[in-house]
Amino acid sequence: MLRSLSVRDVLLIDALDLEFGAGLNVLTGETGAGKSILLDALGFVLGWRGRADIVRQGAEAGEVVAEFELGADHPARAILAAADLPVGDELLLRRVNSTDGRKRGFVNDRRVSAEVLRSLSDVLVELHGQHDDRGLLDPKGHRTLLDAFGDTDAMRAKVRAAWRALAEAEKALAARRTALDAAARDAEYLRHAAKELADLSPEPGEEEDLDARRRLMQAAEKIAVDVAKADQALGFEGAEGRISDAMRWLEDAAGRAEGGLDAAIEALGRALVELGEAQGAVADFGESLRYDAHELERVEERLFAIRGLARKHNVLPDDLPGLADDFAARVADLEGGEADIAGLAKARDTARAQYEAEAAALTAARAEAAAGLDAAMAAELAPLKLERAVFETVLSEAEPGPEGVDGVTFTVATNPGAPAGPLNKIASGGELSRFLLALKVCLTRGMSGLTMIFDEIDRGVGGATADAVGRRLASVATGAQVLVVTHSPQVAALGAHHFRVAKSETDGVTTTRVAPLEADERVDEIARMLAGDVITDEARSAAKVLLKG
Numbered sequence: 001m002l003r004s005l006s007v008r009d010v011l012l013i014d015a016l017d018l019e020f021g022a023g024l025n026v027l028t029g030e031t032g033a034g035k036s037i038l039l040d041a042l043g044f045v046l047g048w049r050g051r052a053d054i055v056r057q058g059a060e061a062g063e064v065v066a067e068f069e070l071g072a073d074h075p076a077r078a079i080l081a082a083a084d085l086p087v088g089d090e091l092l093l094r095r096v097n098s099t100d101g102r103k104r105g106f107v108n109d110r111r112v113s114a115e116v117l118r119s120l121s122d123v124l125v126e127l128h129g130q131h132d133d134r135g136l137l138d139p140k141g142h143r144t145l146l147d148a149f150g151d152t153d154a155m156r157a158k159v160r161a162a163w164r165a166l167a168e169a170e171k172a173l174a175a176r177r178t179a180l181d182a183a184a185r186d187a188e189y190l191r192h193a194a195k196e197l198a199d200l201s202p203e204p205g206e207e208e209d210l211d212a213r214r215r216l217m218q219a220a221e222k223i224a225v226d227v228a229k230a231d232q233a234l235g236f237e238g239a240e241g242r243i244s245d246a247m248r249w250l251e252d253a254a255g256r257a258e259g260g261l262d263a264a265i266e267a268l269g270r271a272l273v274e275l276g277e278a279q280g281a282v283a284d285f286g287e288s289l290r291y292d293a294h295e296l297e298r299v300e301e302r303l304f305a306i307r308g309l310a311r312k313h314n315v316l317p318d319d320l321p322g323l324a325d326d327f328a329a330r331v332a333d334l335e336g337g338e339a340d341i342a343g344l345a346k347a348r349d350t351a352r353a354q355y356e357a358e359a360a361a362l363t364a365a366r367a368e369a370a371a372g373l374d375a376a377m378a379a380e381l382a383p384l385k386l387e388r389a390v391f392e393t394v395l396s397e398a399e400p401g402p403e404g405v406d407g408v409t410f411t412v413a414t415n416p417g418a419p420a421g422p423l424n425k426i427a428s429g430g431e432l433s434r435f436l437l438a439l440k441v442c443l444t445r446g447m448s449g450l451t452m453i454f455d456e457i458d459r460g461v462g463g464a465t466a467d468a469v470g471r472r473l474a475s476v477a478t479g480a481q482v483l484v485v486t487h488s489p490q491v492a493a494l495g496a497h498h499f500r501v502a503k504s505e506t507d508g509v510t511t512t513r514v515a516p517l518e519a520d521e522r523v524d525e526i527a528r529m530l531a532g533d534v535i536t537d538e539a540r541s542a543a544k545v546l547l548k549g
Helices: 035-047 076-082 112-123 141-152 153-185 185-199 206-219 220-234 240-255 260-290 295-312 315-337 337-381 429-443 463-477 519-531 539-548
Strands: 002-008 012-018 023-028 061-069 092-099 105-106 111-113 126-130 390-401 404-413 451-455 481-485 497-506 507-518
Touching: 002 035, 012 035, 012 507, 023 035, 023 260, 023 463, 035 061, 035 092, 035 126, 035 481, 035 507, 076 112, 092 112, 092 315, 105 112, 141 337, 141 404, 141 429, 153 185, 153 315, 153 337, 185 295, 185 315, 206 240, 206 315, 220 240, 220 260, 240 260, 295 315, 337 404, 337 429, 390 429, 404 539, 429 463, 451 463, 463 481, 497 519
Parallel strands: 023 481, 023 497, 126 451, 451 481
Antiparallel strands: 002 012, 002 061, 061 092, 092 105, 105 111, 390 404, 497 507
8 A cells, every 4th residue: 555655856746745645635736737747757766757957946866755554465575575675564765867867776675677677667556647558458468367356376376387397298209309300310330330339348348458468469569578588697597596696605614603694695585485476476477478479369350440440439448338328228119119109199188188177176266257247347337337339359260379278358349249359449538437447446356565656547437327337436435545636526425535636836836735635625625626717605515415424
């Protein structure tokens, strides 16, 4: 609910502070007094696109502040939280426009963009008038309005979930078909490459091992000669024999050396042990140099095959085992592709059937809601002197999507037998106002937290019809807040709060003032609306009768 509006230096307003209440708030005044300026100011603070230059002449900047009261479940709370803005029971919007054209917006004293202000305005305020092309008259929004009337949220959630599941199933099937088509084009190559890799069966690190063996075998003949010489030098004819002789001689002398040779004998013993290990290692290596005459050829043949295959596939030799697994998987994928396609197609068909079932249920619910809305509209049109008019909610087939398969259009026929058509194409100005009002009454039952503004929606009607319009506006305002800009005394008399808009001139400067009216002032204002500039006693008496209801 809009609690207050403060305006400084905007258009013809120098300073204005207004407090609004729940229920029906009416704004009256002579033509040209500036009632639209007040709506311009409110639209400015809400981030609406409007007049480019709203700063009052002679001022440096214009500023508008609007304070709203938020209920515990008001949708504005979610928008504030998503924008990381303070959330509470009070919401303060402020926007400043400098003379250089710069605009700055604030929410609860935090700087925000006009985008955030507009997002908040969508859940804070609704503006309706005869030329309401962004609201009830826009066919693009009729399905949403019908869904709100029929309370189809749960069913639409099921349809959206089924649509997502269908989209995912179709995407998976298309992707599998694309992959299978690509694989089929390369089927012969894939099978050949997979077989070639499988036949060779390379292992990680094998190329390095083969290369080392090849180099060893190539140098084996020269190495064998040196190894044989070393083996002979270490053997009994060489180092082993001489150390053994030295040890035997020392042991013979040890008995007479009083222990002086013990350390030497122990060291030679250790040397013989180490020498034995060296001889064994040399002998083992020498044995390894003995290979089949064809083994070098076999090693080179496999080494060159591995390297050639790596070059062919432009990978490192150690990557060949992984590449072999990949090709084998792709061949298996190709051979099992048709079965996969059949499974995915079945899943797609199941998802489509589920979507169609959920969409059909939603269509049925919308048809029921449409009948209910048409009946409610018929009940509302009669008091508005449109008892001969027919309102019909038309459902049509639409392109399937996350919101179902239905198109929704509100149509009217103003007289029996007359062709039906869109609201804004068929109804005259006065009729259109009443159609919009009746529709709003039907659609807002049970809603709360939204401030609705009706800008001269009663234009073109008078007398009993104007009284009916006023009573319907009061009905909409029950448990809610409605602001009405009106020229109708019948409507103004039904307001719970009454404000008068007036224009004055001082020292050549024109300003617009807005003031709340007390009981006596309301009598005079409504009398003026009835009689004109000269307020008669008869007009005052008539005004009092209207105010008594």
